[in-house]
Amino acid sequence: xxxxxxxxxxxxxxxxxxxxxxxxxxxxxxxxxxxxxxxxxxxxxxxxxxxxxxxxxxxxxxxxxxxxxxxxxxxxxxxxxxxxxxxxxxxxxxxxxxxxxxxxxxxxxxxxxxxxxxxxxxxxxxxxxxxxxxxxxxxxxxxxxxxxxxxxxxxxxxxxxxxxxxxxxxxxxxxxxxxxxxxxxxxxxxxxxxxxxxxxxxxxxxxxxxxxxxxxxxxxxxxxxxxxxxxxxxxxxxxxxxxxxxxxxxxxxxxxxxxxxxxxxxxxxxxxxxxxxxxxxxxxxxxxxxxxxxxxxxxxxxxxxxxxxxxxxxxx
Amino acid sequence: xxxxxxxxxxxxxxxxxxxxxxxxxxxxxxxxxxxxxxxxxxxxxxxxxxxxxxxxxxxxxxxxxxxxxxxxxxxxxxxxxxxxxxxxxxxxxxxxxxxxxxxxxxxxxxxxxxxxxxxxxxxxxxxxxxxxxxxxxxxxxxxxxxxxxxxxxxxxxxxxxxxxxxxxxxxxxxxxxxxxxxxxxxxxxxxxxxxxxxxxxxxxxxxxxxxxxxxxxxxxxxxxxxxxxxxxxxxxxxxxxxxxxxxxxxxxxxxxxxxxxxxxxxxxxxxxxxxxxxxxxxxxxxxxxxxxxxxxxxxxxxxxxxxxxxxxxxxxxxxxxxxxxxxxxxxxxxxxxxxxxxxxxxxxxxxxxxxxxxxxxxxxxxxxxxxxxxxxxxxxxxxxxxxxxxxxxx
Amino acid sequence: xxxxxxxxxxxxxxxxxxxxxxxxxxxxxxxxxxxxxxxxxxxxxxxxxxxxxxxxxxxxxxxxxxxxxxxxxxxxxxxxxxxxxx
Numbered sequence: 001x002x003x004x005x006x007x008x009x010x011x012x013x014x015x016x017x018x019x020x021x022x023x024x025x026x027x028x029x030x031x032x033x034x035x036x037x038x039x040x041x042x043x044x045x046x047x048x049x050x051x052x053x054x055x056x057x058x059x060x061x062x063x064x065x066x067x068x069x070x071x072x073x074x075x076x077x078x079x080x081x082x083x084x085x086x087x088x089x090x091x092x093x094x095x096x097x098x099x100x101x102x103x104x105x106x107x108x109x110x111x112x113x114x115x116x117x118x119x120x121x122x123x124x125x126x127x128x129x130x131x132x133x134x135x136x137x138x139x140x141x142x143x144x145x146x147x148x149x150x151x152x153x154x155x156x157x158x159x160x161x162x163x164x165x166x167x168x169x170x171x172x173x174x175x176x177x178x179x180x181x182x183x184x185x186x187x188x189x190x191x192x193x194x195x196x197x198x199x200x201x202x203x204x205x206x207x208x209x210x211x212x213x214x215x216x217x218x219x220x221x222x223x224x225x226x227x228x229x230x231x232x233x234x235x236x237x238x239x240x241x242x243x244x245x246x247x248x249x250x251x252x253x254x255x256x257x258x259x260x261x262x263x264x265x266x267x268x269x270x271x272x273x274x275x276x277x278x279x280x281x282x283x284x285x286x287x288x289x290x291x292x293x294x295x296x297x298x299x300x301x302x303x304x305x306x307x308x309x310x311x312x313x314x315x316x
Numbered sequence: 317x318x319x320x321x322x323x324x325x326x327x328x329x330x331x332x333x334x335x336x337x338x339x340x341x342x343x344x345x346x347x348x349x350x351x352x353x354x355x356x357x358x359x360x361x362x363x364x365x366x367x368x369x370x371x372x373x374x375x376x377x378x379x380x381x382x383x384x385x386x387x388x389x390x391x392x393x394x395x396x397x398x399x400x401x402x403x404x405x406x407x408x409x410x411x412x413x414x415x416x417x418x419x420x421x422x423x424x425x426x427x428x429x430x431x432x433x434x435x436x437x438x439x440x441x442x443x444x445x446x447x448x449x450x451x452x453x454x455x456x457x458x459x460x461x462x463x464x465x466x467x468x469x470x471x472x473x474x475x476x477x478x479x480x481x482x483x484x485x486x487x488x489x490x491x492x493x494x495x496x497x498x499x500x501x502x503x504x505x506x507x508x509x510x511x512x513x514x515x516x517x518x519x520x521x522x523x524x525x526x527x528x529x530x531x532x533x534x535x536x537x538x539x540x541x542x543x544x545x546x547x548x549x550x551x552x553x554x555x556x557x558x559x560x561x562x563x564x565x566x567x568x569x570x571x572x573x574x575x576x577x578x579x580x581x582x583x584x585x586x587x588x589x590x591x592x593x594x595x596x597x598x599x600x601x602x603x604x605x606x607x608x609x610x611x612x613x614x615x616x617x618x619x620x621x622x623x624x625x626x627x628x629x630x631x632x633x634x635x636x637x638x639x640x641x642x643x644x645x646x647x648x649x650x651x652x653x654x655x656x657x658x659x660x661x662x663x664x665x666x667x668x669x670x671x672x673x674x675x676x677x678x679x680x681x682x683x684x685x686x687x688x689x690x691x692x693x694x695x696x697x698x699x700x701x702x703x704x705x706x707x708x709x710x
Numbered sequence: 711x712x713x714x715x716x717x718x719x720x721x722x723x724x725x726x727x728x729x730x731x732x733x734x735x736x737x738x739x740x741x742x743x744x745x746x747x748x749x750x751x752x753x754x755x756x757x758x759x760x761x762x763x764x765x766x767x768x769x770x771x772x773x774x775x776x777x778x779x780x781x782x783x784x785x786x787x788x789x790x791x792x793x794x795x796x
Contacts (some may be wrong), residue, residue, distance in 0.1 A: 039729070039730075040748050040749075040750075042729075043726070043727040043728060043729050044727065044752075097759050097762055097763050098759075099725070099756060099759060100752055100755050100756070101727075101752060101756065104752065
């Protein structure tokens with residue numbers, strides 16, 4: 001019998017749903033000075049690293065348990081600002097006298113590494129960078145760590161927007177009615193629940209491929225059966241509609257599977273980006289925290305119709 | 317539950333498959349040379365795979381009109397060899413692919429960006445779509461028809477070690493029956509300059525564990541092994557993965573702690589998991605990059621763990637360079653073969669030991685040895701450390 | 711010398727991204743590494759770049775022997791520059 005995975009704390013740094021002049025959704029950021037107190041570390045951190053590290057630290061603080069058995073992070077595109085900075089430097093200076101900081105800060109595992117440094121944690125540390133399933137991969141790894149005996153696992157995701165990214169996606173025709181966004185969310189998974197624990201991470205499932213709506217419907221039905229549930233058992237559905245009418249079609253079909261379920265969206269607040277499903281999960285947990293009558297909450301998201309994920313939350 | 321290794325696939329500067337790599341090692345023939353893949357003013361030795369992208373596409377029967385990042389091409393070639401070696405049909409059981417990379421499609425993106433930054437309407441779009449780390453993994457999965465579980469890990473130099481560990485854990489947790497694990501990285505200007513800016517490249521051939529070592533040589537390549545549960549075997553396995561560990565040094569962003577705390581913890585945990593004592597280890601495939609920092613820290617960690625009884629050890633990096641996201645994939649495959657062939661590999665370019673540790677690596681290829689346990693290390697940026705223990709099947 | 715020290719402080723603040731610090735906050739004689747400003751090996755590389763880019767002085771390896779003394783404080787850096795500047 002696999003150990004349950006309780007979500008003992010959850011934190012988020014995300015946009016407020018108001019598109020900026022850039023045409024993108026930018027995260028509303030806290031005052032990092034009070035969260036990342038080590039100025040020497042903070043000064044090197046770019047936008048995404050600050051978001052991720054701060055969010056991770058806030059989440060850990062909220063859990064009340066300082067012992068971390070694993071730190072697992074996820075990002076779809078990584079540290080774009082520093083990557084661009086180093087590339088610009090490289091080209092402008094023709095490979096001469098390049099600053100190493102941007103290169104070091106551009107590595108994909110930098111958020112997890114910095115959290116480990118700040119907390120002095122020697123424990124398991126891993127980073128997933130797999131498009132629209134980066135966050136779910138981190139969740140699955142985290143769940144396995146709990147099954148294997150860990151007591152508390154810190155899991156989180158972060159992605160940032162860049163004007164260059166916006167221009168490129170526009171040229172690729174990938175911004176048809178879609179607003180790009182960014183943000184970071186962190187969660188602590190634990191083997192034991194606390195008085196304040198809102199929910200259990202009951203199951204995570206991922207699929208890759210251009211699936212027809214019928215195919216997706218079929219897979220959701222199998223997922224529910226595997227978890228001994230029927231569609232009427234899901235009281236609330238959170239879906240990753242992003243505004244593109246063609247790509248959003250599958251969500252309309254899926255909604256039909258849950259006729260008496262209430263549903264909500266999340267990308268209108270955070271925008272579209274590879275790890276947006278982390279915000280979807282944070283929103284789901286917030287909803288469970290407020291509402292007394294939701295027992296099971298299902299989050300279904302896809303990233304450009306290729307990466308699909310199902311996250312099932314069970315209220316405690 | 318035992319995790320069996322049933323296939324190996326290696327592409328590096330010394331060979332396009334496992335056999336060529338072993339041949340080169342036996343003949344002490346390294347893959348170092350000047351950079352030819354892109355124009356650069358940096359004059360440092362690198363280990364390039366001796367095939368152009370077009371030639372790689374031909375080997376894979378891929379349409380020459382379609383754009384693939386070099387990282388993807390190297391990865392597909394190595395993963396294909398590993399899968400074929402294992403004799404399994406991916407559809408016959410729950411099969412996964414866990415690949416790692418640090419470069420991703422940067423070999424193409426950097427060309428795109430050079431044009432794009434001058435004029436945002438410029439730059440070939442097909443060169444930017446493979447940028448992210450997941451691209452090469454997905455290309456490999458599509459080529460091999462793997463759909464059950466596919467993901468990408470990126471933790472710098474320890475990436476492939478973590479991919480291998482995840483694969484084993486997914487089998488043990490009942491989520492997969494067979495999994496191809498490892499990593500791939502192509503050489504690119506961004507990475508070469510990144511390492512140069514850190515002043516850790518050797519302008520000469522690298523000398524791991526040598527007193528006069530000056531830094532590392534970069535390399536490129538891909539390495540994969542196939543892990544399986546016992547009930548899905550379709551051939552006699554090479555050995556088992558008996559132990560593994562991932563620990564964070566938590567000391568500094570790029571340097572390892574002077575006493576090698578993370579590396580020590582890592583190696584120790586891998587042995588404890590396998591329930592074997594340090595003196596039972598027959599050979600260590602060290603991370604041995606040739607940087608002053610790594611080799612000293614890793615050396616101290618080895619002495620701390622093994623004491624007087626340090627086993628035979630060597631670094632493969634003088635042959636193939638530091639292949640970053642691919643390194644533990646390639647080196648794990650060679651560690652597996654160390655057991656099945658009874659071979660320990662030579663550490664090239666070694667003359668005098670580091671004074672503080674006085675450790676002397678194996679400098680000649682030695683065969684026909686009763687190798688039962690091989691430890692393979694990879695220690696990366698961000699303090700991300702991993703160790704794998706391979707053992708002969710009883 | 712004092713002018714050079716002021717200039718160096720500004721360059722350090724800019725290149726090392728020492729946010730919210732002004733030249734007045736930096737003590738010219740305080741240690742740069744370890745205590746004092748608490749810089750690390752990556753900062754050492756950045757300082758080597760400042761020396762080469764802004765003053766035309768090439769240093770190969772950070773923090774070895776003579777190198778260590780040069781990097782001790784802002785003042786020692788300034789003194790090194792004034793004797794070696796091309």
